[in-house]
Amino acid sequence: MDPDVALRLFEEGATLVLLGVPQGTELGIDCKSWQVGPRFRGIKMIPPGLHFLHYSAGNPSQSRGEIFLKTGFFLSLRPREILLAKWDPKEEDLDFSASKNQEEVGRIQASLQELDPYLGPYPYDMMRKWVSLTNHLSKELVQNLQPLSGRISSYCDIIPEVEFRHTEDRAQHPRNDTACTSMKEGLERLPRMKQREGTELRFSAIPKKTYPPGATPAQITQCSLDLSYALETVLKNYGPQPHHILGELQFAFVCFLVANVYEGFEHWKGLLALLCRSEEAMVKQKELYLELIAVLYHQLGEIPTDFFVDIVSQDNFLTATLQDFFQFARGSSVDGTLRKRAEKFKGHLTKKFAWDFDMDMDDCAPVVVDLPEEFTLE
Incomplete structure (x- = not known):
């Protein structure tokens, strides 16, 4: 990195001072993690904005097969902000209460230059990936979705x-x-x-009944084939900002991908099914669905190609859900731009995962097909 750029990032970026973290602890920020060494005292040059700090107590390299549970939480950092935390060996957790002690934070700020050699730089090579996975998330939305405790854990307390x-x-x-x-x-x-109260993720409730009260048999059938009514019920929770559902989709995905929270994966599946199987909403909400394609493009790019073969394809969830989405997107009432973007996205997924979305999904699992030409989202 250019020395002038590094100096500017050091002066303008936020700093996490993390004292007493045991050597060997797996600790990371956003999409990157490391094993803590003997000189580690924190992370510097963090760009302002929303970040996810996560860690697992214990030394995985010496675990002999022992599984260490992961804990994490979102931080909204300001330019030049300093957050101070100390490791609590009893709780095996970071205690940020020291950040409320302005005198102690002031001493840290005055000695920041001396502390610099012990601070690891923010992984800027991962920043574009992190932004693409969280561009619909905001501090307010995170506060509404995360547990009241603020901690997101891979285990259920x-x-x-x-x-x-x-x-x-x-x-x-x-x-x-x-x-x-x-x-x-x-x-x-x-x-x-x-x-335990206060540890629950506060996701939006996905309606179990997809039809309105007093619906006729014909309406029940229609609402079971087109989930637009159920989707509109969820979108009402966001008031005038229906795009926040994409933020919740990203929040659930980060909880699963980074924090290893299986509940996040299940909620991601539920929201995705709701969005992909809502034909009427696809006609009315063009911009929402254009953004959905971009969100899924980046999310599925972070998952190994064999992941869905090993897990999701047990009930063929993803291929069946996306097949419905691509079928609805071909409708004559759907905006032309959305139709073209959906077709390009289908071609990209066909190449990446070797799936054929035009076949009868009841016949078999995803199969290898002839690959299309190179795909670019832009």
Whole structure:
């Protein structure tokens, strides 16, 4: 990097000072991660805006097969902002409460030049990728979607629905010192669990019923084939900004791709099915669907070509969903620009994944086809 550019980034970029992070911890920002070394004290030259800090306690290189759970959270950083966090060994987590101590932050700021050799630079080679995956996300939207705790975890923090703190409470619970006579009895003996309050991702609810109240059989059939009514129900949550659904699609994808949250993958699938199977909405919401193609282009570019073969194609979700999308996009009522963009996108996916979206999807899984010429989105 040019020295003048590096100096300007150092002076204008935000800085994360992360003290006490154990050596060997896997820590990253946005789409890049590293193993923490003995000199690590934080990350410098971070461009202002929205970022995702994530880490896994423990040393994967010495784990002997042990799985380390990942934790992360979004940060909205201002130019020249300094955030200070200290590692809490008991909780195995970063504690940012030190950032509220202005005196301590002031000391860090005054000694930033001395701290510089211990700060790793932001991975600018990954910045374009990160922006393309989050360009519809905003600080406000993230705050509405993330858990109230602010932490996004790859594990589900569950606790018993009823805590038996007293002897008389436990006495009323089925005893576990006798053998179960059936599977049902065994399941009934297990404590009922719930997710700890404040740790839940707050995704939009996708309607289970895709038709309006009092719908006739004909309307139910129509709304089952064209999910536009259900989509409009979700879009109402965003008021005058329906494009925020694309931000939620990106949020769910980042939670899955970076934070390893399976719930994010499931919600991404649900939103994608809703968007791709809404023929009437595709006619009315041209700009939304043009942006959807761009969002999917970048998202699917981050996934290995064999990923969907191994996982999604078990029920053929993605190919079936996108086949419906491309079929609707060919409709005569759909805007011409959207039709052409959808056709180019279909050609790109056919080349990347070797799928034929024009075949009967009930016949078999995705198959190898003749590849089209090179595809560019622009």
